[in-house]
Amino acid sequence: MEVLKGRSxxxxxxxxSPLKERGSKGVRLTNNxxxxxxxxxxxxLVGKDGSISAGDxxxxxxxxQLGIQxxxxxxxxxxxxxxxxxxxxxxxxxxxxxxALVSGLAQDNEVYIQPISQEVVKKAVDFAHLNGITLELYxxxxxxxxxxxxxxxxxxxxxxxxxxxxxxxxxxxxxxIIKGGLTTSSPEEIxxxxxxxxxFDSSLHFTWTKTPAYPDINFVxxxxxxxxxxxxxxxxxxxxxxxxxxxxxxxxxxxDIPLLTSAGLAIAMGNASAELKAxxxxxxxxxxxxGVAAAIEKFLL
Numbered sequence: 001m002e003v004l005k006g007r008s009x010x011x012x013x014x015x016x017s018p019l020k021e022r023g024s025k026g027v028r029l030t031n032n033x034x035x036x037x038x039x040x041x042x043x044x045l046v047g048k049d050g051s052i053s054a055g056d057x058x059x060x061x062x063x064x065q066l067g068i069q070x071x072x073x074x075x076x077x078x079x080x081x082x083x084x085x086x087x088x089x090x091x092x093x094x095x096x097x098x099x100a101l102v103s104g105l106a107q108d109n110e111v112y113i114q115p116i117s118q119e120v121v122k123k124a125v126d127f128a129h130l131n132g133i134t135l136e137l138y139x140x141x142x143x144x145x146x147x148x149x150x151x152x153x154x155x156x157x158x159x160x161x162x163x164x165x166x167x168x169x170x171x172x173x174x175x176x177i178i179k180g181g182l183t184t185s186s187p188e189e190i191x192x193x194x195x196x197x198x199x200f201d202s203s204l205h206f207t208w209t210k211t212p213a214y215p216d217i218n219f220v221x222x223x224x225x226x227x228x229x230x231x232x233x234x235x236x237x238x239x240x241x242x243x244x245x246x247x248x249x250x251x252x253x254x255x256d257i258p259l260l261t262s263a264g265l266a267i268a269m270g271n272a273s274a275e276l277k278a279x280x281x282x283x284x285x286x287x288x289x290x291g292v293a294a295a296i297e298k299f300l301l
Contacts (some may be wrong), residue, residue, distance in 0.1 A: 034300060035242045037063055038095070038233060038259065039292060040251035041074040041084065044269055047287045048212035050158060052087065055290035060088055063300050071095065071236060073229050073249070073259055075209050075221050077138050077179070078103070080159040093239065097179045098207055098221045098255055099232035101140065102239070112235035113140075114224045116180065120203050121172035124180060124222070127199060129168075133192045135222075136181035137171060144171060151183035158213055180204075180222030193220050207255035212271075212287065221255070230258030248299060250284070250292055251276060267295045 039045055039060075045052050064070055070090055072081055075098035085094070085105065093104050093111055102112040116124075121137070128135040134151065137144040145152050145163040152163040171177075182193045197206045197220070205223045229251075237244050249256070249263035252272040260266035261279050268277045270286030277283055284298075285291035 033246070034068065034248050034265065035246040036069045036071065036237065036240065036248070037296070037300070038071045038073045038236075038247060038249045038263065040253065040256050040259070041072055041076055041081065042209070042211035042213075043252035043271060043287060044250055044256075045072075045084070045287075045292060046211070046213075048215075050213055052084065053290045053293070055293040057088065059290070059293035059296040059301070063296050064089075066300065068300060069240065069242075073233065073251070073256075074098070075207065075219065075255060076159065077143065077161060078105070078140065079143075079161045080155075083160060093236055095229060095232040095236060097138065098209075098223060098227065099229040099258070100178045100223055100227045102232050102236050111239045112232060113178065114227045114231075115176045115178045116204070116222070116224045118172050118177075120200070120224075121177045121180075124196075124200060124204070125168045125172060127196065131192060131195065133182070133196055134189075135168070135196075136183070137168065137175075137177050138179045138181065139175045139177060142175070144168070144175070150185075154183070154214065154217070158211075182218075182220035182222065184218045184220065185216060190218065193218070207253075209253050209255055228258040229255060230262035233259055233262045248295075250295055252287070265299065267299075 045056060060070055069092050071092055071094050073095035074081060078096045093102060095102050100114045103110040134149060142164050143155060143161045144166055146168055155161050184190045184193045205225045205227050207221045209219045237247055244262055245264035247263040248265045249259045250267045251259055252269040254273055254275055256276055257279055266280045267282045267284055268280035269291045270283060284295040
């Protein structure tokens with residue numbers, strides 16, 4: 001049963017038994033302590049000014065002091081998360097590239113990786129060239145573009161990653177590409193991105209994401225077809241020897257649906273999409289009111 005209490009922005013679920021909760025995913029045990037907290041970045045931790053609130057930072061530190069492992073789960077590449085990881089003193093494993101990579105920061109800490117096949121990368125490059133589509137490509141360590149654009153300026157200024165300008169014609173045979181990207185703002189760019197997605201519908205997976213700092217821009221992740229944050233979470237939990245029932249996941253976007261539906265406790269931000277809220281067990285405050293901190297205080301502290 002779902003109950004709204006007064007003017008509270010929370011969606012509360014009440015349960016008949018103190019030992020079991022029934023969310024949208026069925027019955028789960030609650031007498032086991034949560035061991036892993038997985039948190040999305042843009043729209044969940046990082047707001048429109050590009051910063052993490054003091055309340056969220058303090059709550060995450062308290063959770064870690066209690067022995068809860070904290071991992072990021074993001075569409076961002078590894079380099080774009082280094083500042084956040086350092087700021088929060090997170091020394092474990094994280095989900096990067098929208099689920100295509102699970103790893104720690106050390107080179108030998110790779111747990112799970114799902115790159116795009118060379119054949120598909122080549123076809124994607126050829127199609128982009130033929131149709132005048134600006135495609136970005138990412139390896140584990142590099143962000144590749146064929147020329148500087150307004151999109152690469154955003155990657156540099158907001159996400160802190162420098163582009164490597166190269167000819168894509170042979171790149172597919174020289175680098176392991178984990179993710180592609182389409183960055184769109186104008187109706188023409190959006191239309192071209194949709195054409196690209198439709199053409200590769202059976203051979204690639206796409207997630208359309210946004211960040212509060214650029215609400216009018218679509219960041220389209222181009223991934224191998226089997227990639228999702230949910231599959232990455234399963235790999236991470238297995239590596240840590242943690243049951244998925246012992247995982248709390250917090251997110252705000254459509255690409256967080258597989259993450260939340262895989263976790264033991266699914267928490268949507270107050271600013272989350274309606275689709276994500278529909279699969280959540282609990283809705284916390286929005287990002288402007290430190291929703292991550294509110295969720296941590298309710299379920300972990």
